[in-house]
Amino acid sequence: MIYPSGRAVWAAAAGAVPAFLVALALPSFWYLGLLWSCLLLAFLAVDAAAGRGRASLNASIDAPQQVGVGGEFGVQIAARHSGPRAAEARVGYDARLAPVSGSGGALLPTAGGSLDLRFQALRRGVASFDRLWVRWRGPFGLVWNQVVLPVESKVAVLPDVSSARGEAITLLQHAALAEGHAQRRAGQGREFDALKDYQPGMGRRMIDWKRSARHGKLLAREFRVEENNNIVLAIDSGRLMCEPVDGVPKVDRAVTAALLSAFIALKGGDMVSLFGFDARPRVSSGAVRGPASFAMIQKRAAEIDYSSEETNFTLALTTLAARLDRRSLVIIFTDFVDPISAELMLRTVGRLTERHLVLFMMMKDTELEGLADMPPRSGEDVARAVVAGGLLRERQVVIGRLRLLGAHVIEADHNRLGPALVERYLQFKQEDLL
Structure with missing residues (x-):
């Protein structure tokens, strides 16, 4: 997408006043007022042609895999293209997240064309960053070249435990x-634990009669709670x-x-x-x-x-x-x-x-x-x-x-x-x- 920048709008507005005055003072030379418009259109065309670089654009989003509800986390946006011009980026996010200080900004050339943002997790669920807008201006600053890139970066917003x-x-x-x-409790549970000498007060069902006969004394089975x-x-x-x-x-x-x-x-x-x-x-x-x-x-x-x-x-x-x-x-x-x-x-x-x-x-x-x-x-x-x-x-x-x-x-x-x-x-x- 290509659209005029604020500088182009102000330039067109500034040229409209002299064109109106020329048409008012010299009605026979009204066409001279069109020179500014034609000149501005020419600069816009050159700016748009020189600012192309969408094919060489490479962008990515780096976000943590998981974060707790209410926690803040950082997101790094990296975007690089062949041109030397500075670029801006903005990321799309869902309702589970809220930007702390904005969802976009200028990509810093000193950091390799990256932008660091802060978000806060509002609700539990799987939050996603689904789109990335990247734009840059031409050499005259009259035209924005904007690209919308589909991205897929998910952040699991976990409950605060x-x-x-x-x-x-x-x-x-x-x-x-x-x-x-699990705590071991003699006589309880279904999982066999060990044999021990029979003590008065133990239930008769706990007695292992075969092993008691073999050892010549009463032995009882000790159980524990099953895991x-x-x-x-x-x-x-x-x-x-x-x-x-x-x-x-x-x-x-x-x-x-x-x-x-x-x-x-x-x-x-x-x-x-x-x-x-x-x-x-x-x-x-x-x-x-x-x-x-x-x-x-x-x-x-x-x-x-x-x-x-x-x-x-x-x-x-x-x-x-x-x-x-x-x-x-x-x-x-x-x-x-x-x-x-x-x-x-x-x-x-x-x-x-x-x-x-x-x-x-x-x-x-x-x-x-x-x-x-x-x-x-x-x-x-x-x-x-x-x-x-x-x-x-x-x-x-x-x-x-x-x-x-x-x-x-x-x-x-x-x-x-x-x-x-x-x-x-x-x-x-x-x-x-x-």
Whole structure:
């Protein structure tokens, strides 16, 4: 694209005044006023021809692969072309990012034709820089030569888990999980650990009669809580989960709670996989093990995007069940309004609980609870309270039906979602339900 610069506009405006005066003073020589226009057009043509160099343009964007929500990061733009003229560049970005001091500027020749910009990550997700505008002027400065280059540079905006890590360590200490292994408890668990002398008070089922007969004394089997369990974190990113709670979308709070539980499970020796869905499955990671895999889970969590579509529980949970080849703890982060919208979900959950341990994580609807408890100062307040109370009762009907189907349900405050999940997960391990 070639278009005139500000200097050309001012030059044309400056030449219009003398041309008007000549035409006014000497009407018979009006055509002399066109000389300035013709001269300016000639300079514009020379400037445009001399400023070409699009074929030799080489541009790139260097951005970090990942950054935390709210963090600032640097982006370096490098653009080089055959001409000696200085150039300017501007980068296109999506709504997850915000420029700190502008999204473009002059490319510094002293730095090899580069430009350093600063951006701030606003929302979780995969942010992208999709286009790059580069322009430079001709030798007279009358014409801009502009090129729009398609680029593909993605930055994974990860949830801020700094507070979650500290909270996870505290919960691990409270649960007495030393060095990432489950605490061994004699007589509990299903995984054989060792033989020891039988002590009064031990259950008779713990006695190993064959080895006791061989050694001539009573020996008891000692078990420990089984590790290597399969934990699936299924996060609903549909329309209802994208509604804000205290200024933060529910799906973001669910992702933070899921990462907290993933950190605990990986430290405890279990396998963790992530599954995101709305109208259809969107994100699916394989099962990973070990604390070093937490970075991969965190990066895949950034791919769970916001959606305005209705959640298809039948497709999502059926697909998830088909991928599980062993008994797993399936933790589903979701929300629903009434029994009618949750009917298909209830049918699918009944089949899922036949083989797997299913736990539903939901946030309390503080807005509805506030409306239901509002003092009735007017007729509108009474109507709001009645409607809110009815919706809360319908919500409890769905929760009751889920529990009748064998699923576990936690309805926690949005600030306590992560700790409540971790406490229930540790309780499952203590009770050998996994």
